[in-house]
Structure formats: structure tokens, C-alpha cells
Amino acid sequence: MTRQITDRLIFENKEYYLNVELLEDYFREFPEKRPEFKISCTALWRGYIAIFEIKNKELLIKEIDWLTDVDFKMKSLKDEIFPNNKFEWYSGLIRIDDFRGEFDKESENGIFEYLQIENGNFIQKRVFNYEQLQKFKKEQYEYFLLSDEVKIICNFWRKNNEEGIINKESLNKIIFENIMQYTRKVYVD
Structure with missing residues (x-):
């Protein structure tokens, strides 16, 4: 590739x-x-x-x-x-740290930096060590599953799962592993 x-x-x-x-x-x-x-x-x-x-x-x-x-x-x-320049459509977390590597691997000795954006507005820079990041992801995932956002992801996977290969358990695992990319709203302070 x-x-x-x-x-x-x-x-x-x-x-x-x-x-x-x-x-x-x-x-x-x-x-x-x-x-x-x-x-x-x-x-x-x-x-x-x-x-x-x-x-x-x-x-x-x-x-x-x-x-x-x-x-x-x-x-x-x-x-x-985009004539007005501002990307108002985007909300989510953008990872910018130097520990990303090719596939955003999370090394246990890393410091992880994310920019929180809501409707094109910069809210804050979030910095985590490995343990803090894992805790944040777990909490974010739990809130995400209760939100309306999860329907969007489930519909996406349903459309792209015509063979029925991905079941609910494996979909939840995919969501958890990619929660930082799927999140459009930050639920955890």
C-alpha cells in the first residue's frame, strides 16, 4: 500500500x-x-x-x-x-503529538495532545499521558454509546456490512478502538 x-x-x-x-x-x-x-x-x-x-x-x-x-x-x-474560510462543519478531536507514528499507535511512554474543536471553534488543547488517555477514552466511549452520535456510526457500518460480518460486539470494539476519531462531541471534562 x-x-x-x-x-x-x-x-x-x-x-x-x-x-x-x-x-x-x-x-x-x-x-x-x-x-x-x-x-x-x-x-x-x-x-x-x-x-x-x-x-x-x-x-x-x-x-x-x-x-x-x-x-x-x-x-x-x-x-x-469554502469561501468563508472557517470549517464550521467540523467538530471533534485532532491529534497533533509527536508520538502518533504511522497508525496513531499509543506508546505507554507517550504524551498525547489533542485539539478540541466544536463547530469550527477551537475549545482547548488536551494533553494526556498514557493512563490518562486510556481513562478518557473509556469514559468518552461510555457516553458515546448513550448519545445520538452512535446512530451515525452504526448506520455507516450497517451500510458497509452487507455480508453481515460485523456483529454488535465487534462493532462496539471498533467504536472503542476508534473513539477519538469517531467523537464529534467531547462528553468528558
């Missing part, structure tokens, strides 16, 4: 490479907003590179460049897709 070119985030004058694609859920919800290009690249299946910035306590889309030809020429479409 070819490693994908990642999106980036600028926070407090430092640039971070993201292990998540913040725009993909937006384009799944609003497929008509995704520009159509016939060019594909094994290192950029989604077709674009986005740069985000947190400035004045807002999550901004600084740039979004789309792959337009095989010579890796890019075209900026930020003003067409």
Missing part, C-alpha cells in the same frame, strides 16, 4: 502532519461539493491536499489543492468550496 500524502494543520506557528482526513466526512455528507477530476495518484487517492490553520480560535481551511493532471499539477479550489 502506498503511503498517502497527508493534510497539514498549523497551530501556534507549528505545522503538523495529520493522520486523519478532516474533509472526507464532509464530502461524504455533501458529495455534490466534491469536485470531479479524472486523474488519480496512488499516493493521493482522495485527490486533494488540504492545509488547515487554527487562528483566532477558529479552524480555518487555509488551502485545498486538487490534483488536476498526471504531472501532479494542483488547482486551488478553496474559494469555490
Whole structure:
């Protein structure tokens, strides 16, 4: 599998490479907003590179460049897709620490940093050691299962589980393992 070119985030004058694609859920919800290009690249299946910035306590889309030809020429479409710059649609946790690694592994000696965003507004930076993170994830998962948010995830998996391979127990395990990515609302102080 070819490693994908990642999106980036600028926070407090430092640039971070993201292990998540913040725009993909937006384009799944609003497929008509995704520009159509016939060019594909094994290192950029989604077709674009986005740069985000947190400035004045807002999550901004600084740039979004789309792959337009095989010579890796890019075209900026930020003003067409997101003319007001603020990514108001996004709520969730964005991991920015240096312990992420390729697949966001959580080493027991790590310090984990997340930016909490609600409707495009920066709320706070959360810093955890390994034990604190595990406790936070467990509590967040328990509240998540009681929330309306869980229906969205269950519907997504139901649509993508036509063969019936994933049962409720395995789905709950998937949710728990990915709670930091699935969370759109932070329930734990």
C-alpha cells in the first residue's frame, strides 16, 4: 500500500502532519461539493491536499489543492468550496503529538495532545499521558454509546456490512478502538 500524502494543520506557528482526513466526512455528507477530476495518484487517492490553520480560535481551511493532471499539477479550489474560510462543519478531536507514528499507535511512554474543536471553534488543547488517555477514552466511549452520535456510526457500518460480518460486539470494539476519531462531541471534562 502506498503511503498517502497527508493534510497539514498549523497551530501556534507549528505545522503538523495529520493522520486523519478532516474533509472526507464532509464530502461524504455533501458529495455534490466534491469536485470531479479524472486523474488519480496512488499516493493521493482522495485527490486533494488540504492545509488547515487554527487562528483566532477558529479552524480555518487555509488551502485545498486538487490534483488536476498526471504531472501532479494542483488547482486551488478553496474559494469555490469554502469561501468563508472557517470549517464550521467540523467538530471533534485532532491529534497533533509527536508520538502518533504511522497508525496513531499509543506508546505507554507517550504524551498525547489533542485539539478540541466544536463547530469550527477551537475549545482547548488536551494533553494526556498514557493512563490518562486510556481513562478518557473509556469514559468518552461510555457516553458515546448513550448519545445520538452512535446512530451515525452504526448506520455507516450497517451500510458497509452487507455480508453481515460485523456483529454488535465487534462493532462496539471498533467504536472503542476508534473513539477519538469517531467523537464529534467531547462528553468528558
